[in-house]
Amino acid sequence: xxxxxxxxxxxxxxxxxxxxxxxxxxxxxxxxxxxxxxxxxxxxxxxxxxxxxxxxxxxxxxxxxxxxxxxxxxxxxxxxxxxxxxxxxxxxxxxxxxxxxxxxxxxxxxxxxxxxxxxxxxxxxxxxxxxxxxxxxxxxxxxxxxxxxxxxxxxxxxxxxxxxxxxxxxxxxxxxxxxxxxxxxxxxxxxxxxxxxxxxxxxxxxxxxxxxxxxxxxxxxxxxxxxxxxxxxxxxxxxxxxxxxxxxxxxxxxxxxxxxxxxxxxxxxxxxxxxxxxxxxxxxxxxxxxxxxxxxxxxxxxxxxxxxxxxxxxxxxxxxxxxxxxxxxxxxxxxxxxxxxxxxxxxxxxxxxxxxxxxxxxxxxxxxxxxxxxxxxxxxxxxxxxxxxxxxxxxxxxxxxxxxxxxxxxxxxxxxxxxxxxxxxxxxxxxxxxxxxxxxxxxxxxxxxxxxxxxxxxxxxxxxxxxxxxxxxxxxxxxxxxxxxxxxxxxxxxxxxxxxxxxxxxxxxxxxxxxxxxxxxxxxxxxxxxxxxxxxxxxxxxxxxxxxxxxxxxxxxxxxxxxxxxxxxxxxxxxxxxxxxxxx
Amino acid sequence: xxxxxxxxxxxxxxxxxxxxxxxxxxxxxxxxxxxxxxxxxxxxxxxxxxxxxxxxxxxxxxxxxxxxxxxxxxxxxxxxxxxxxxxxxxxxxxxxxxxxxxxxxxxxxxxxxxxxxxxxxxxxxxxxxxxxxxxxxxxxxxxxxxxxxxxxxxxxxxxxxxxxxxxxxxxxxxxxxxxxxxxxxxxxxxxxxxxxxxxxxxxxxxxxxxxxxxxxxxxxxxxxxxxxxxxxxxxxxxxxxxxxxxxxxxxxxxxxxxxxxxxxxxxxxxxxxxxxxxxxxxxxxxxxxxxxxxxxxxxxxxxxxxxxxxxxxxxxxxxxxxxxxxxxxxxxxxxxxxx
Numbered sequence: 003x004x005x006x007x008x009x010x011x012x013x014x015x016x017x018x019x020x021x022x023x024x025x026x027x028x029x030x031x032x033x034x035x036x037x038x039x040x041x042x043x044x045x046x047x048x049x050x051x052x053x054x055x056x057x058x059x060x061x062x063x064x065x066x067x068x069x070x071x072x073x074x075x076x077x078x079x080x081x082x083x084x085x086x087x088x089x090x091x092x093x094x095x096x097x098x099x100x101x102x103x104x105x106x107x108x109x110x111x112x113x114x115x116x117x118x119x120x121x122x123x124x125x126x127x128x129x130x131x132x133x134x135x136x137x138x139x140x141x142x143x144x145x146x147x148x149x150x151x152x153x154x155x156x157x158x159x160x161x162x163x164x165x166x167x168x169x170x171x172x173x174x175x176x177x178x179x180x181x182x183x184x185x186x187x188x189x190x191x192x193x194x195x196x197x198x199x200x201x202x203x204x205x206x207x208x209x210x211x212x213x214x215x216x217x218x219x220x221x222x223x224x225x226x227x228x229x230x231x232x233x234x235x236x237x238x239x240x241x242x243x244x245x246x247x248x249x250x251x252x253x254x255x256x257x258x259x260x261x262x263x264x265x266x267x268x269x270x271x272x273x274x275x276x277x278x279x280x281x282x283x284x285x286x287x288x289x290x291x292x293x294x295x296x297x298x299x300x301x302x303x304x305x306x307x308x309x310x311x312x313x314x315x316x317x318x319x320x321x322x323x324x325x326x327x328x329x330x331x332x333x334x335x336x337x338x339x340x341x342x343x344x345x346x347x348x349x350x351x352x353x354x355x356x357x358x359x360x361x362x363x364x365x366x367x368x369x370x371x372x373x374x375x376x377x378x379x380x381x382x383x384x385x386x387x388x389x390x391x392x393x394x395x396x397x398x399x400x401x402x403x404x405x406x407x408x409x410x411x412x413x414x415x416x417x418x419x420x421x422x423x424x425x426x427x428x429x430x431x432x433x434x435x436x437x438x439x440x441x442x443x444x445x446x447x448x449x450x451x452x453x454x455x456x457x458x459x460x461x462x463x464x465x466x467x468x469x470x471x472x473x474x475x476x477x478x479x480x481x482x483x484x485x486x487x488x489x490x491x492x493x494x495x496x497x498x499x500x501x502x503x504x505x506x507x508x509x510x511x512x513x514x515x516x517x518x519x520x521x522x523x524x525x526x527x528x529x530x531x532x533x534x535x536x537x538x539x540x541x542x543x544x545x546x547x548x549x550x551x552x553x554x555x556x557x558x559x560x561x562x563x564x565x566x567x568x569x570x571x572x573x574x575x576x577x578x579x580x581x582x583x584x585x586x
Numbered sequence: 587x588x589x590x591x592x593x594x595x596x597x598x599x600x601x602x603x604x605x606x607x608x609x610x611x612x613x614x615x616x617x618x619x620x621x622x623x624x625x626x627x628x629x630x631x632x633x634x635x636x637x638x639x640x641x642x643x644x645x646x647x648x649x650x651x652x653x654x655x656x657x658x659x660x661x662x663x664x665x666x667x668x669x670x671x672x673x674x675x676x677x678x679x680x681x682x683x684x685x686x687x688x689x690x691x692x693x694x695x696x697x698x699x700x701x702x703x704x705x706x707x708x709x710x711x712x713x714x715x716x717x718x719x720x721x722x723x724x725x726x727x728x729x730x731x732x733x734x735x736x737x738x739x740x741x742x743x744x745x746x747x748x749x750x751x752x753x754x755x756x757x758x759x760x761x762x763x764x765x766x767x768x769x770x771x772x773x774x775x776x777x778x779x780x781x782x783x784x785x786x787x788x789x790x791x792x793x794x795x796x797x798x799x800x801x802x803x804x805x806x807x808x809x810x811x812x813x814x815x816x817x818x819x820x821x822x823x824x825x826x827x828x829x830x831x832x833x834x835x836x837x838x839x840x841x842x843x844x845x846x847x848x849x850x851x852x853x854x855x856x857x858x859x860x861x862x863x864x865x866x867x868x869x870x871x872x873x874x875x876x877x878x879x880x881x882x883x884x885x886x887x888x889x890x891x892x893x894x895x896x897x898x899x900x901x902x903x904x905x906x907x908x909x910x911x912x913x914x915x916x917x918x919x920x921x922x923x924x925x
Contacts, residue, residue: 066884068694155647156678156696158636162644177678228678229696248695248702249884250876278778280884281874284761288769294776456889460633461626505633505640 044323044562044578045571047098050586052271052567057585059272059566062290063299064283066249071232072216073150074157078328078482078575079300081216085268085581086254086275087237088219091125091144091198092210096267096579098570103383103486105210108267109139109220109238113210116528120205125213127196132259133222134237141198142183143220145190149176151217152187156228161484163212164189169201177228184223205526207533211485240270240581252277269568271584284308290561291318296585297566301577302327303558309369312561322561324368326381328576329482329556330491331364331429332374333421333437334509335549338466339475342419346411348548351476352391354404356440360553361397363432368559370429373397374552377496378541381555381573383487384534390545393552404444416445419475422463425452430478433553437476448476464506477509480556486574488537489525496544497521510549517543591917595910602906607666609902610895614662617891628654634889635693651676652693665690665895689899690892699896703878709779710877712789713796713869714862720801721808722855728805729812730844733820744809751806760799760872767795779875796873800866804858808851815847822846849920852912860908864901 039049061083069075072088085093093108095101105113109131114123131139148164150157153175165171168189176184185192191199200209225236234243240262241254254275262270277299281289287308289295298304304312312318333355335348342348357373364370375393378385392400408414421437423430431452438448451474453462462468463477483490494500498513517540524536544550562569562578565586572579621631632649633640640648649655653664667673668688674681675691675698684691684698692699728748732741767773774795780788819825820843828838865879874880878897885893 153678154636154640154644155651156676158640158644158648162641165641226679228680230677230682232696247705248697249881250705278874280876280880282872285764285874288764289776292769292772292775456634457626457630460630504630505645 040320042323042325043320044560044569045098045325047570049562049569050564050567052584052586053269054567054584054586055271055273057272058274058276059297059583059585060289060295061275061277061297061299061580062281062286062295063277063279064281064286065300066279067232068159069157069232070243070246070252071157071235072219073147073221074159074232075216076159076161079577082301082572082575082577082580083277083299084216084219085239086241087235087239087243087257088216089131089238089265090216091213091218093214093267094572094574096572096582098573100573102573102579103381105214106267108214108265109144109218110213114200114213116207116209120207120526120528121202123200123202123209123213125198125200127198128264129196130261131238131264132261133220134242134257134259136259137222138195139220139238140195141192142185142195143222144198144218145185145187145192146176146223146226147217147219147221148190149173149179149185149187150221150226153177153228160217161215163215163484164200164217167200167202167206167209167212169203171203176223176226205528207525207528208485208487208489211487211490214485240265240268241275244274249279251279268581269584271567271582287561290563293563293565296563297578297580297583298561301558301560301575303369304561306365306369308561309559312559313368318561321564322559323571324557324559325571325576326371326379326573327482327556327558328379328381328486328574329371329480330374330377330379331360331371331433331478331480331553331556332377333433333551333553334463334477334479334495335551336469336475336477336510337547337549338470338511339419339473341411341413341417342475344411345548346407347413347417349391350404350407350411350413350444351441351446352393352548352551353400353407354441354444354446355393355551356399356436357393357397357553359398359436359440360433363436364429364554364556368557371554371557374555376541377544377550377552378488378491378537379555381486381576382483382491382537383530384537386538386541388542388545390542391548399440399443401443408444408446416441416447418447418449420449420451420473421476421478422451422453422458422469422474423478424455424458426455433478459505459507461504463509464502465504466501466506466511467503469509469511476551479507479509481507482576487534488540489521492537492540492544493521495550496540512544512547512549514543514547517547591914595914598910598913602903602910605906606899606902610666610899611662613895613898614658614665617894618658618661622658689896692890692893694888694890694893699892702893703881703896703900706876706878706881708781709875710863710865710870710879712779712782712793713800713866713875713877714859716790716793716797717800717804717866717869718855718859718862720797721804722851724801725805725808726812726844726848726851728809729814730816730839732809732813733816734839736817741813745813748806748809751802752810754803756799756803756868757872759802760796760869763795763799764873777873777875779877796866796869796875799872800862800869808855811851811854812847815850816843819843819846845919849916852915852919856908856912856915857905860905861901863904863908865897 043049067080068077072084089109091110092105095104095106109127110125111128114125127141151160151164152173170187170189173187179186189201222236233246237257240260242257244253244255246252256270283305286298287304312322335342335351361370361373375389421434423434434450441448481495494507496512498518500508501511520536520540524533527533567584568582569578628649631654632645636644636648653661672686673684673688689699728744732744735741768775777792780792782789825842828842865882867879870877870879871883882897
């Protein structure tokens with residue numbers, strides 16, 4: 003799931019604006035007269051709990067959605083927004099803290115019922131759930147929504163898990179479906195209008211997480227307009243589309259056919275919700291601080307100028323939350339590029355890295371994040387803390403251990419390699435520079451090579467042949483999971499079958515049979531406790547293989563205007579939960 | 587209208603079409619041909635327009651849908667055909683018709699490019715014309731006064747401010763203006779474009795800061811140009827003759843001095859306005875105005891080739907048309923010029 007980063011064009015202007023703000027920023031009554039629950043209060047609790055209705059919530063977005071079609075989006079913030087107008091079979095529990103990672107029923111009456119062989123998952127729909135036009139939701143509509151995810155030529159953006167997991171992988175999608183009712187996907191059956199059964203190729207214990215993706219939000223076939231459906235998805239949630247001017251603005255209003263009694267996961271408090279798109283990122287921060295807007299839709303935190311202002315002004319700081327963003331920023335260590343083919347050379351890199359410099363490159367403890375020692379982040383179910391390479395005990399690097407490993411590798415005087423990074427990302431460039439300096443202490447000479455981010459995975463670091471030919475032993479990267487457990491976090495960056503000829507995200511090219519078999523075992527383990535223990539074992543094995551150098555567990559500074567109610571950080575989204583917000 | 591003028595306009599319009607074809611060919615070559623020459627496969631090109639972790643099948647589907655698997659000449663031909671007769675695009679259950687001039691189908695938005703550009707044009711036009719009035723009137727007036735009071739305090743102060751205006755980038759002056767007049771003293775709060783037809787007052791109120799910011803840059807330039815032109819013109823023999831004949835000073839300045847000094851101003855004004863109509867990138871970005879400038883930024887960010895191609899063509903069109911109008915205006919400003 004992508005969490006879009008914003009870009010700031012106006013560095014000079016921002017500094018100047020900040021200086022002005024610092025001179026007179028405290029004169030704004032709106033942000034000071036209201037009490038709130040304090041710094042980081044939204045991480046552990048609900049701030050300003052209220053059932054007050056009315057008002058217009060304003061969301062600002064410095065970019066645009068990849069799509070507002072629930073079946074065609076891969077952005078975390080859009081999955082969060084989609085809950086306002088779409089109900090998936092299951093969803094994340096609407097609550098702050100660790101329990102927010104828990105899956106609970108939404109459109110379905112319960113979580114999926116697994117067959118004895120683990121190959122079928124059955125969901126029953128709650129009775130009486132309606133679309134915005136008053137017609138009843140059926141299981142066939144959910145099936146049709148799932149079928150749409152196969153039509154990648156029309157709806158290319160969303161994840162492809164159903165295609166990967168279900169039987170009938172060659173289904174062409176409903177637009178090329180020869181069946182009269184366009185419901186020809188045999189991997190999903192609907193015995194009756196309130197039951198839906200998913201047929202899997204092999205057991206996949208995480209299937210409830212897949213069912214929580216907005217791709218199971220029902221779509222009435224008669225209302226499907228394909229690529230144009232994004233302009234008005236038919237609502238089953240508390241709000242529905244009033245209008246949408248692409249790339250500029252869309253407005254949601256209350257859905258009269260939404261029933262609060264069947265949807266404990268959402269509220270319908272504000273009268274209207276306006277989403278302003280492509281707003282300058284610094285303007286968004288100012289809008290939040292001055293109450294012209296309520297929410298930064300992207301949820302990736304305020305920009306540098308506002309961050310300084312907020313942290314240095316107590317009246318603003320009490321309305322902020324420094325939350326883990328779910329991202330891990332790290333460096334791949336490619337085990338196919340000599341001499342990193344030798345695990346001791348890779349471990350030398352792990353030991354020699356200066357984690358404090360890494361953290362500083364990403365912006366320090368508040369804007370950057372916490373120093374990481376594992377691939378699983380603390381927000382992942384199954385995370386266990388360990389520190390194999392003394393990242394926490396010796397955060398500036400363990401030079402002595404690094405030299406020992408180099409000797410074991412047969413390179414006592416070090417070696418040369420190349421480090422790839424995305425040239426248009428200043429933090430990655432700073433990271434590469436910090437790594438270059440840190441590794442030079444043990445004789446590892448690193449040549450830095452920047453690439454455009456748009457082609458980083460498709461043409462360069464994500465193409466194994468290119469990586470081998472250009473000696474890209476180290477590659478800066480990052481990952482956030484599609485769902486908060488070990489599979490979501492680990493599979494695509496460490497599993498052997500995930501290696502692709504292009505667009506590869508397992509850039510370390512780890513193909514460890516031990517890791518691969520643990521993945522197989524985990525996805526067949528239906529007991530959650532046992533499964534979570536395996537994720538941690540994989541994490542330890544991956545770290546032992548030393549193909550990933552964890553940098554920081556990313557954090558961001560979120561700002562919640564004091565006039566908002568029911569505000570809390572949904573840990574899975576790593577941003578405020580949008581489905582319960584209201585105004586005082 | 588004299589026949590010679592009509593013939594001139596027709597000739598220029600024919601040249602305009604030819605110029606736009608050349609522009610389209612060059613732009614198309616930059617974005618479609620050069621990556622291929624650099625070794626990028628059509629598979630890799632298609633990979634940029636699918637979600638994360640796509641299967642090879644998905645990438646092939648997109649490659650076919652976007653036509654990358656076709657020879658470049660076919661792709662270019664389809665683009666030109668779309669402009670002339672329109673095109674149909676696969677939207678899923680049915681086909682989306684993109685009427686002429688169809689500038690292609692956005693890879694990212696999955697919508698025809700032309701209607702999106704047209705919805706952004708009023709924003710850019712409002713911004714450009716409003717700012718143009720300010721900088722043309724303000725810049726020229728200051729330039730004339732500075733020239734007439736050469737060496738005075740006013741002249742030095744005006745030229746000093748003009749130098750600052752030319753030197754300061756818009757994203758600096760724009761953010762300062764926003765911080766001061768939108769947030770600190772909310773005289774123009776929460777700037778959002780409102781169409782002129784919807785509410786003329788809000789249209790103007792929301793555009794005051796962008797107008798002033800944009801005009802500050804250009805007015806400074808125009809003031810310096812006008813001053814230099816006026817200084818040169820006012821030293822000409824025919825000005826002395828006009829004064830000697832007893833013409834009032836105002837008439838000497840406006841009819842004989844300014845009119846002659848205006849010729850280069852009109853030329854550069856045409857170019858500037860034409861370029862701005864293609865998108866005032868920095869101003870629109872700074873003030874979050876959804877015009878063609880912001881459209882361009884997003885198109886480049888998203889590597890959305892049809893959008894880039896479309897906006898380049900539109901910008902080229904405006905520049906060429908603006909130049910045509912300037913050429914026609916020459917005859918008005920300078921009686922020596924006839925067609």
